[in-house]
Amino acid sequence: xxxxxxxxxxxxxxxxxxxxxxxxxxxxxxxxxxxxxxxxxxxxxxxxxxxxxxxxxxxxxxxxxxxxxxxxxxxxxxxxxxxxxxxxxxxxxxxxxxxxxxxxxxxxxxxx
Amino acid sequence: xxxxxxxxxxxxxxxxxxxxxxxxxxxxxxxxxxxxxxxxxxxxxxxxxxxxxxxxxxxxxxxxxxxxxxxxxxxxxxxxxxxxxxxxxxxxxxxxxxxxxxxxxxxxxxxx
Numbered sequence: 001x002x003x004x005x006x007x008x009x010x011x012x013x014x015x016x017x018x019x020x021x022x023x024x025x026x027x028x029x030x031x032x033x034x035x036x037x038x039x040x041x042x043x044x045x046x047x048x049x050x051x052x053x054x055x056x057x058x059x060x061x062x063x064x065x066x067x068x069x070x071x072x073x074x075x076x077x078x079x080x081x082x083x084x085x086x087x088x089x090x091x092x093x094x095x096x097x098x099x100x101x102x103x104x105x106x107x108x109x110x111x112x
Numbered sequence: 113x114x115x116x117x118x119x120x121x122x123x124x125x126x127x128x129x130x131x132x133x134x135x136x137x138x139x140x141x142x143x144x145x146x147x148x149x150x151x152x153x154x155x156x157x158x159x160x161x162x163x164x165x166x167x168x169x170x171x172x173x174x175x176x177x178x179x180x181x182x183x184x185x186x187x188x189x190x191x192x193x194x195x196x197x198x199x200x201x202x203x204x205x206x207x208x209x210x211x212x213x214x215x216x217x218x219x220x221x222x223x224x
Contacts, residue, residue: 042203042215043155043203043215098160102154
């Protein structure tokens with residue numbers, strides 16, 4: 001069964017800290033891995049990763065994929081209270097469907 | 113439209129009643145997805161449309177759930193004889209095939 005596992009489930013840090021969120025996957029026919037940020041209801045897109053070892057970066061956020069070890073990390077440096085959210089990881093497959101398989105998410109709380 | 117639009121944003125219904133949830137995808141997006149998110153849980157895939165057809169409806173939890181899409185645009189998710197375990201946020205997303213999906217704000221369903 002295809003699955004995506006995120007860790008930790010929740011995390012509390014103080015402003016200015018750096019955090020690393022993990023996403024591991026076991027799927028057949030991997031196509032891509034995506035990170036989303038969910039603050040209220042609608043998840044918003046952060047990154048899409050398809051190739052190993054190539055870092056994607058946007059401001060204080062960055063992410064990288066390891067297709068050999070089947071995981072990705074999302075780094076957030078100099079955290080701010082506005083980074084508080086649930087971070088979701090999703091994997092897409094090449095097997096004729098565009099179904100996204102989501103992990104349960106990591107709930108990040110950044111304290112002032 | 114500019115984004116994925118869902119209605120109603122909130123719905124409280126009595127156990128045993130039928131509900132319809134509507135999704136209006138981003139203009140030009142041929143792919144449409146329904147996901148369900150229970151409190152504190154990850155996103156659970158329900159169904160995927162490409163145009164008006166549903167090549168993957170593997171996630172529908174029971175025959176009380178059905179969905180249709182007409183004109184390659186608006187989709188309706190129908191839940192018959194609602195149960196308390198159906199209470200969740202129902203998220204719709206759309207994309208151009210192979211591209212990132214964009215989510216609506218969701219419909220929060222509470223069955224009492």
